[in-house]
Amino acid sequence: MKNKKPKKEKSGSISRRGFLKGAGIAAAGTVIIGSGVAVLESRKSVQNKDFEPKTINISMKVNGSIRQLNIEPRTTLADALRNELHLTGTKVGCNRGACSACTVWINGIPTLSCMTLAIEVGDREVTTIEGLAKNDRLHPLQEAFMDHDATQCGFCTPGMIMTAAHLLEHNPSPTEKEIKVALSGNFCRCGTHPKVIAATLDAAKKM
Amino acid sequence: MKKIKLPHGIPDYNLGEIVREVPNSEPPALPVNKKLKVIGKRIKRIDALAKVTGSAVFTADVQLPGMLYGKILRADVPHARIKSIDISAAEEHPGVFAVHIFEKRYEGANPKKNSPESGYPDVIYAGQPVVGVAAVSTDIAEDAINLIKVEYEPLDFVVDLDRARKPGAPLVYQTDVDQEASSGGEDIEEGLKSRGNVRGPTTRSFYGGPRGDLEKGFKEADVVIERTYRTQVQTHCPLETHGVVVDYNRGHVTIYASTQSTKGTRNDFAKTFNLSKSKVRVISEFIGGGFGAKHSLGSFGVMAGFLSKKSGRPVKLMLDRKEEHISAGNRPNSVQFMKLGAKKDGTLTALKQLSYGTAGIGLGAGVGNIAQAMYECPNFKTEQYDVFTNAGPGAAFRAPGNVQGAFALEQLIDELAVKLDTDPLQLRDKIDKSMIRKVQRERAVQLLNWKKPKKAGSDPGPVKKGIGVAQAHWPRFVNLDSTVEIRVLRDGAVEVRSAVQDIGTGTKTVLAQVVAEELGLKAEDITVLIGDTLFPIGPPSGGSVVTGSITPPARNAAHDIKTQLIELAAGELNTDTDNILTENGWFFSKTDNSKKISFHDLAGKLRVEQITATASRSDDYGGFMVGTVGFEELGAVQFAEVSVDTETGFVKVDKVVAVHSCGRPLNIGQIESQINGGVIMGIAYALYEDRVIDENTGQQVNPNLDQYKMPFTFEVPEIQIELIEEYGARSSTDATGIGEPANIATAAAVANAVYNAIGVRMTELPITPSRILAALNKAKKENNE
Ligand code: FES
Ligand code: FES
Numbered sequence: 001m002k003n004k005k006p007k008k009e010k011s012g013s014i015s016r017r018g019f020l021k022g023a024g025i026a027a028a029g030t031v032i033i034g035s036g037v038a039v040l041e042s043r044k045s046v047q048n049k050d051f052e053p054k055t056i057n058i059s060m061k062v063n064g065s066i067r068q069l070n071i072e073p074r075t076t077l078a079d080a081l082r083n084e085l086h087l088t089g090t091k092v093g094c095n096r097g098a099c100s101a102c103t104v105w106i107n108g109i110p111t112l113s114c115m116t117l118a119i120e121v122g123d124r125e126v127t128t129i130e131g132l133a134k135n136d137r138l139h140p141l142q143e144a145f146m147d148h149d150a151t152q153c154g155f156c157t158p159g160m161i162m163t164a165a166h167l168l169e170h171n172p173s174p175t176e177k178e179i180k181v182a183l184s185g186n187f188c189r190c191g192t193h194p195k196v197i198a199a200t201l202d203a204a205k206k207m
Numbered sequence: 208m209k210k211i212k213l214p215h216g217i218p219d220y221n222l223g224e225i226v227r228e229v230p231n232s233e234p235p236a237l238p239v240n241k242k243l244k245v246i247g248k249r250i251k252r253i254d255a256l257a258k259v260t261g262s263a264v265f266t267a268d269v270q271l272p273g274m275l276y277g278k279i280l281r282a283d284v285p286h287a288r289i290k291s292i293d294i295s296a297a298e299e300h301p302g303v304f305a306v307h308i309f310e311k312r313y314e315g316a317n318p319k320k321n322s323p324e325s326g327y328p329d330v331i332y333a334g335q336p337v338v339g340v341a342a343v344s345t346d347i348a349e350d351a352i353n354l355i356k357v358e359y360e361p362l363d364f365v366v367d368l369d370r371a372r373k374p375g376a377p378l379v380y381q382t383d384v385d386q387e388a389s390s391g392g393e394d395i396e397e398g399l400k401s402r403g404n405v406r407g408p409t410t411r412s413f414y415g416g417p418r419g420d421l422e423k424g425f426k427e428a429d430v431v432i433e434r435t436y437r438t439q440v441q442t443h444c445p446l447e448t449h450g451v452v453v454d455y456n457r458g459h460v461t462i463y464a465s466t467q468s469t470k471g472t473r474n475d476f477a478k479t480f481n482l483s484k485s486k487v488r489v490i491s492e493f494i495g496g497g498f499g500a501k502h503s504l505g506s507f508g509v510m511a512g513f514l515s516k517k518s519g520r521p522v523k524l525m526l527d528r529k530e531e532h533i534s535a536g537n538r539p540n541s542v543q544f545m546k547l548g549a550k551k552d553g554t555l556t557a558l559k560q561l562s563y564g565t566a567g568i569g570l571g572a573g574v575g576n577i578a579q580a581m582y583e584c585p586n587f588k589t590e591q592y593d594v595f596t597n598a599g600p601g602a603a604f605r606a607p608g609n610v611q612g613a614f615a616l617e618q619l620i621d622e623l624a625v626k627l628d629t630d631p632l633q634l635r636d637k638i639d640k641s642m643i644r645k646v647q648r649e650r651a652v653q654l655l656n657w658k659k660p661k662k663a664g665s666d667p668g669p670v671k672k673g674i675g676v677a678q679a680h681w682p683r684f685v686n687l688d689s690t691v692e693i694r695v696l697r698d699g700a701v702e703v704r705s706a707v708q709d710i711g712t713g714t715k716t717v718l719a720q721v722v723a724e725e726l727g728l729k730a731e732d733i734t735v736l737i738g739d740t741l742f743p744i745g746p747p748s749g750g751s752v753v754t755g756s757i758t759p760p761a762r763n764a765a766h767d768i769k770t771q772l773i774e775l776a777a778g779e780l781n782t783d784t785d786n787i788l789t790e791n792g793w794f795f796s797k798t799d800n801s802k803k804i805s806f807h808d809l810a811g812k813l814r815v816e817q818i819t820a821t822a823s824r825s826d827d828y829g830g831f832m833v834g835t836v837g838f839e840e841l842g843a844v845q846f847a848e849v850s851v852d853t854e855t856g857f858v859k860v861d862k863v864v865a866v867h868s869c870g871r872p873l874n875i876g877q878i879e880s881q882i883n884g885g886v887i888m889g890i891a892y893a894l895y896e897d898r899v900i901d902e903n904t905g906q907q908v909n910p911n912l913d914q915y916k917m918p919f920t921f922e923v924p925e926i927q928i929e930l931i932e933e934y935g936a937r938s939s940t941d942a943t944g945i946g947e948p949a950n951i952a953t954a955a956a957v958a959n960a961v962y963n964a965i966g967v968r969m970t971e972l973p974i975t976p977s978r979i980l981a982a983l984n985k986a987k988k989e990n991n992e
Contacts, residue, residue, distance in 0.1 A: 152713075
């Protein structure tokens with residue numbers, strides 16, 4: 001399941017993501033997560049002038065096609081999608097698991113791409129907002145979001161849709177409460193919540 | 208000049224007509240919405256498809272060939288002299304293309320003199336930008352930032368509003384300061400003196416200065432209420448953080464900016480880098496929210512400019528969430544000492560307001576004009592002081608000042624109603640001269656089946672319910688820098704061009720609607736190209752000015768185009784121009800229906816590939832009404848229903864009813880969305896949000912979204928919206944904005960509802976469970992004594 005309650009970053013210690021990224025550097029390509037000490041050590045190595053960013057080649061299945069990536073091991077999935085594959089529909093709002101703007105599916109499960117390293121994906125399949133419409137046919141939720149004016153600035157919208165679409169895949173006729181539970185980690189500063197809920201109810205009816 | 212008859216008043220209330228003398232270039236009067244096809248309807252946002260498919264390109268998404276990523280080293284001390292900065296290791300770090308040290312401060316207030324000895328500006332808040340790095344990725348830029356060594360000589364600092372006011376408190380600025388107000392609607396008076404960290408007072412707004420004689424007024428009063436209210440610092444938290452991509456190249460500069468003002472960003476950049484305005488282009492196609500904080504280039508924008516200039520490459524610099532919280536603006540806090548005098552029948556005799564607030568190192572902590580402008584009161588005086596603290600600069604924030612001011616004023620009025628044992632709506636009927644709010648209250652009475660609220664705290668059991676009401680006041684501002692160009696191309700395409708930006712409010716769509724209505728087309732037939740300073744000047748998205756400023760010139764330019772097309776059609780159809788009717792994409796002969804030509808075919812007959820018309824914002828019909836109160840303002844009335852658990856102190860907002868008007872409504876769905884947003888933000892302000900700075904370290908302790916408490920789906924209540932159409936015959940569209948009014952009354956309504964539930968007044972925001980419990984305990988003790 002989606003990581004709704006991330007570990008808090010204590011000042012002076014290492015954040016979960018910093019930890020993951022540090023571990024990434026230390027282990028260069030493997031997904032072994034080292035101890036905190038190892039992370040600190042790897043930080044030191046960053047401070048070493050000889051350090052050169054080492055990139056690695058990986059391939060990843062995204063929205064149905066296999067893509068090749070040349071990235072640093074510490075690159076998050078969000079950054080890989082956005083900066084390397086130019087799939088900028090996935091947004092980064094907080095970069096630490098607190099807003100769900102970066103929600104994508106990995107093997108159909110909503111996942112925070114800011115809390116996931118690209119190298120963690122392995123041979124699983126990533127679906128982003130760009131891959132939700134099938135054969136140019138919009139997902140009913142996308143239609144409903146337009147009909148109900150469930151977007152304002154639109155920055156939270158991809159994350160909202162990826163979260164709610166997953167709910168509808170598994171629960172075709174959710175109650176309002178179930179929708180609220182599913183979307184309870186999605187932050188929206190513009191205040192689209194009432195219309196997002198209405199749109200999701202409506203899309204369920206039409207699916 | 209010519210005379211036209213325009214709709215005037217409120218449908219089902221007093222709708223009539225009024226004759227206004229207007230320039231000959233103005234289009235004919237637009238009938239009421241009921242008679243229109245595109246305006247006033249629920250039209251889908253024309254950019255909704257881009258937003259739901261992820262193809263909308265925000266500044267954060269912009270990628271340019273060779274682009275670098277910028278990162279800023281920010282001071283981690285709240286007050287210090289910089290002794291030395293060593294950037295050598297960062298400069299040598301692989302992947303780094305440019306490093307830049309700020310030689311001065313590009314934010315906050317401007318001291319009259321300030322010449323630190325080290326050559327670097329003093330650090331005056333934790334988070335102040337010191338050095339910037341541009342590298343091939345954000346991660347590598349961050350690595351380089353970690354290699355920079357800055358030696359600080361720490362100085363005494365102060366972050367607390369009350370402490371900063373005390374004599375002998377550490378000084379943020381050594382001299383008097385000034386600061387230009389942003390276009391976000393905050394009031395900053397020039398030339399005021401400082402004593403210690405306290406600057407001011409401001410004693411007037413554009414509604415004038417003090418009036419009457421306070422002492423006499425309080426003598427005449429039967430009831431006098433004195434209370435102190437406190438509000439917290441709130442950060443804007445747009446989901447897309449502040450940021451830019453600057454391409455300082457090829458003799459001109461292109462800037463992609465997440466901004467509320469393409470014009471302001473361009474002007475700031477041109478001024479800072481000493482360039483002609485025409486050498487700077489600012490583009491903002493999609494903006495992930497702003498709420499007042501994104502009106503200027505920002506210090507990060509200046510840094511990106513230097514980094515791009517030095518590296519010769521485009522540089523993207525987006526703030527991270529922590530930087531957003533600590534450095535990119537906030538709503539200043541306030542302490543407001545209020546004193547109100549009234550007669551037994553409710554008539555106000557005197558109102559005194561004294562306030563202090565801190566916008567950190569900036570100005571703009573006034574509490575607005577709401578106490579001065581909302582109610583009739585012959586004797587009034589306000590003194591509003593800015594207090595400097597070693598904290599990030601404040602910024603305009605959705606109805607700057609008036610949200611803080613409403614929290615105090617509207618609780619005061621509620622308290623008066625309780626004291627006089629009268630209905631809070633009836634009291635307002637007596638003291639509020641605004642016609643629009645009177646109608647709004649009447650509508651609410653019907654809608655809610657309103658009765659005088661039950662006695663406060665009278666519910667049995669631990670969970671107590673309450674209802675509260677509060678009102679909003681916001682002036683109807685117009686920004687004259689509002690110009691629209693409309694083009695029709697030979698294939699029938701219609702383009703609307705303006706530099707105005709759409710920050711999520713729906714500006715693109717209302718422009719399309721207004722032009723479509725005029726040309727007899729559908730909104731989706733119109734291509735709206737905005738958010739680019741290559742197009743004619745547009746107003747900033749602040750102060751709720753956009754809709755009222757930019758839609759009249761859009762309609763006027765469309766009317767000009769239509770006149771050109773009618774001439775062409777008359778020739779094609781062999782008839783007089785007077786005899787041509789446009790409807791549903793066709794041009795007809797009025798007398799002979801069979802004579803017709805489609806918009807598309809007519810465009811094909813254009814003499815040249817493209818025709819164009821440009822119009823700027825005309826003066827308001829009947830002249831601008833500066834400083835008048837009543838019908839002309841953007842008023843609102845909101846109601847909140849709450850449940851308060853007196854055992855846990857937990858407050859839940861069950862429902863909000865929001866009665867609003869914004870002149871002629873253009874797009875119902877979008878207006879509802881904005882009201883929802885204002886209400887939810889108001890609830891967050893009432894119950895959750897609070898920027899906390901540790902007094903010992905000067906650091907914000909909650910600078911991310913997991914720590915800074917925000918409403919999510921479960922905190923959002925049912926919101927019922929009642930929209931009242933109101934025609935003022937002020938412009939060719941007669942529409943106004945709604946963004947700010949929607950946010951003003953909510954927190955006060957929630958506070959009044961909490962009082963009604965528990966019988967204890969909550970005078971400090973946010974209303975947290977611990978504050979509720981403390982207030983209940985205090986009241987219990989007082990009752991026992
Ligand atoms: S949760 Fe990933 S960006 Fe906020
Ligand atoms: S629509 Fe702007 S953050 Fe949700």
